[in-house]
Amino acid sequence: MNEQQQLFERFPLLADLDAPGQAIISRAKKVQLPANQIVFHQGDQCGHYIIVVEGTVKVLGRNESGREIVLYRIEQQGSCVLTTSCLLAGDLYPAEGITETKVTAFLIPQHDFQQALTESETLRRFIFDSYGERLARMISLVQEIAFERIEKRLARYLLEHVGAGFVLLRSHQEIADELGTAREVVSRQLKTFEQKDWLALGRNQVMFLNKTALDTCSKG
Amino acid sequence: MNEQQQLFERFPLLADLDAPGQAIISRAKKVQLPANQIVFHQGDQCGHYIIVVEGTVKVLGRNESGREIVLYRIEQQGSCVLTTSCLLAGDLYPAEGITETKVTAFLIPQHDFQQALTESETLRRFIFDSYGERLARMISLVQEIAFERIEKRLARYLLEHVGAGFVLLRSHQEIADELGTAREVVSRQLKTFEQKDWLALGRNQVMFLNKTALDTCSKG
DNA sequence: CTTCCCTGTGTGACTTTGTCACAGACACTG
DNA sequence: CAGTGTCTGTGACAAAGTCACACAGGGAAG
Numbered sequence: 140m141n142e143q144q145q146l147f148e149r150f151p152l153l154a155d156l157d158a159p160g161q162a163i164i165s166r167a168k169k170v171q172l173p174a175n176q177i178v179f180h181q182g183d184q185c186g187h188y189i190i191v192v193e194g195t196v197k198v199l200g201r202n203e204s205g206r207e208i209v210l211y212r213i214e215q216q217g218s219c220v221l222t223t224s225c226l227l228a229g230d231l232y233p234a235e236g237i238t239e240t241k242v243t244a245f246l247i248p249q250h251d252f253q254q255a256l257t258e259s260e261t262l263r264r265f266i267f268d269s270y271g272e273r274l275a276r277m278i279s280l281v282q283e284i285a286f287e288r289i290e291k292r293l294a295r296y297l298l299e300h301v302g303a304g305f306v307l308l309r310s311h312q313e314i315a316d317e318l319g320t321a322r323e324v325v326s327r328q329l330k331t332f333e334q335k336d337w338l339a340l341g342r343n344q345v346m347f348l349n350k351t352a353l354d355t356c357s358k359g
Numbered sequence: 360m361n362e363q364q365q366l367f368e369r370f371p372l373l374a375d376l377d378a379p380g381q382a383i384i385s386r387a388k389k390v391q392l393p394a395n396q397i398v399f400h401q402g403d404q405c406g407h408y409i410i411v412v413e414g415t416v417k418v419l420g421r422n423e424s425g426r427e428i429v430l431y432r433i434e435q436q437g438s439c440v441l442t443t444s445c446l447l448a449g450d451l452y453p454a455e456g457i458t459e460t461k462v463t464a465f466l467i468p469q470h471d472f473q474q475a476l477t478e479s480e481t482l483r484r485f486i487f488d489s490y491g492e493r494l495a496r497m498i499s500l501v502q503e504i505a506f507e508r509i510e511k512r513l514a515r516y517l518l519e520h521v522g523a524g525f526v527l528l529r530s531h532q533e534i535a536d537e538l539g540t541a542r543e544v545v546s547r548q549l550k551t552f553e554q555k556d557w558l559a560l561g562r563n564q565v566m567f568l569n570k571t572a573l574d575t576c577s578k579g
Numbered sequence: 580c581t582t583c584c585c586t587g588t589g590t591g592a593c594t595t596t597g598t599c600a601c602a603g604a605c606a607c608t609g
Numbered sequence: 610c611a612g613t614g615t616c617t618g619t620g621a622c623a624a625a626g627t628c629a630c631a632c633a634g635g636g637a638a639g
Binding site: 310311312322323326327330340342343 | 615616617618619
């Protein structure tokens with residue numbers, strides 16, 4: 140089966156999967172989704188466990204007046220999602236999932252998921268590990284929001300998302316939604332960075348002129 | 360063994376425990392802690408899985424300048440903790456745990472914990488369920504902090520913690536630490552509630568005069 | 580009882596963040 | 610090139626956080 144080979148190649152963790160694990164994975168359903176597709180809504184019932192092999196899905200919260208905040212991402216880096224929470228507790232999704240790129244994923248039905256927990260040591264570890272990562276991320280996110288200046292959070296966000304390059308193509312609104320703040324706040328803060336010659340701004344674009352200063356700011 | 364009987368009585372979930380689960384629980388170590396004892400520091404290595412049978416432990420984040428926020432509580436209500444995250448990922452505690460009352464708890468060593476996950480269906484479910492609750496709580500906490508007014512969060516906090524009574528004995532600072540805000544903010548907000556005749560304030564004390572209004576406020 | 584001291588509360592002035600309303604700039608389309 | 614979205618800038622104001630300090634109440638010690 141080609142699909143399973145793809146899975147195994149991408150997930151080192153699954154490479155030496157035990158027999159019951161292989162059986163479960165071989166029944167997984169492969170899906171392809173376009174970018175910006177809603178995977179699940181806030182309040183949806185949760186039916187499958189998802190393993191993303193290609194692309195990223197972002198999970199976000201939203202309030203009445205339209206403000207958003209990104210809670211975490213499901214990425215191809217061996218990481219997978221916890222849909223787990225809802226699957227186990229039988230809860231509804233407390234947030235919304237949207238593909239950010241074209242996404243290839245495998246869906247494991249609820250019954251198989253339970254079986255995986257019971258029978259496959261490897262899968263169980265895999266699932267539990269990603270669960271742990273998520274919780275740790277949520278805990279640090281709470282502290283960021285509660286205690287840190289926007290200036291600092293923005294600087295960190297910019298650096299993390301521009302990676303090794305020097306240009307970030309993103310609107311102020313998108314950045315605000317990521318940080319859970321208002322667009323005007325981001326615009327103003329970016330402007331002060333620009334006035335310090337740390338950045339040059341353009342429509343849908345942020346150019347980095349002084350990453351060192353931004354880095355210092357993100358840690359101060 | 361008396362201790363195990365106590366455990367079984369208090370945790371319905373464990374009442375019909377399978378054999379491997381019983382074996383593990385019978386090796387658990389019982390500990391008694393006084394109130395206001397630190398259970399673990401931010402940055403500590405995590406060595407045991409904890410099940411609380413009596414009293415409550417609060418888990419909180421703290422920043423440099425002394426502000427705090429309560430992340431969640433470990434209570435006797437059949438709920439148990441996820442120390443899980445660190446145990447599994449081998450991470451350090453990202454937060455601090457403090458007993459709020461006298462606490463009786465059982466400690467399961469890391470090795471037994473791993474064994475529990477592997478061998479006992481019942482314990483696995485128990486652990487996973489509480490994990491799920493925690494994550495759901497963290498997700499909603501993020502959204503509260505990011506989107507909701509202090510007025511609303513404070514009103515909800517007051518009602519939740521006064522329960523059926525009409526007096527809450529707590530300082531403004533303690534309330535602020537719970538909500539992750541500053542003492543002055545709480546003082547001022549309480550004062551406006553008092554001016555509306557929803558509350559009467561005293562030293563270390565909040566008296567409720569109009570719960571209905573507060574309730575409406577907490578939902579508006 | 581008085582004084583001292585500690586904790587808890589009140590307040591003003593100021594900064595940062597969030598909200599609202601709207602203007603202007605830019606890019607794409609027809 | 611005009612028309613129409615989207616994106617950005619800005620001013621005014623409200624809410625929340627910070628800082629500094631005054632004051633009140635309630636023990637404890639003398």
